[in-house]
Amino acid sequence: LVSRKSRNEDTVVKLGEIAVGGGKPVMVAGPCSVESYKQVREVAAALKQAGVTVMRGGAFKPRTSPYEFQGLGIEGLKILKEVADEFGLKTISEIVSPAHIETACQYIDVIQIGARNMQNFELLKAAGDVRVPILLKRGISATIDEFMHAAEYIVSRGNRQVMLIERGIRTYEKATRNTLDISAVPILKQESHLPVLVDVSHSTGRKDILVPCAKAALAAGADGIMVEVHPNPAAALSDAAQQLDIEQFNRFYAGVLQSGLLG
Ligand code: PEP
């Protein structure tokens, strides 16, 4: 069902007035983790001012170590909703358990399924059983074929509003946190009708090459870019090294806008 062979027309995922896929690419920005109302509000105000209308923020954090910050959970989703309502933003947040999917729909606009859960089949089925947009991240070591099959789990249950996001894959290269598989973008666009985004923060793990990576993604046909932004990255409870501060984000966004690739 996700293949171009079954449907050639681009899937357009609607987030209110925002359309993802088949048109103008979208910019998604926000903190790695929801840490507090104040932190999210600061980012939201900056995004609003910049003209960015889709905000990300993790409330359930899949961390490598159990001793690291695990996220605020449902409380974090409530913060996202309160702030998004104030600024008129759409929100994306990761859900890690099928038990939280229905509740999450009350608070956020898009459910993210993270890289570590790309093949959590019960979670994929639960995401397929609701009628809210899903942002599916490519698994850390997933092939493009496995990625598309994961999306098929969701769409085959009747939820057609699925967006794919390349977030870097694990290779031997250590200069970046993961390796941004730029070729995945045109391949996914060719093989599937679903929107394809690129997460420049998790794929690179760095702040200094985000503009060229975002431009490359858009030039390759991406329908959107995701980037992490935090008011004070040095004090962030997760991914401190890769998050942009607000000024850096504004420069990043201006750089991408200047390319004309955002439409
Ligand atoms: C995230 O986007 O918050 C995240 C944890 O990313 P990934 O699942 O790609 O590692």
Ligand code: MN
């Ligand atoms: Mn992160």
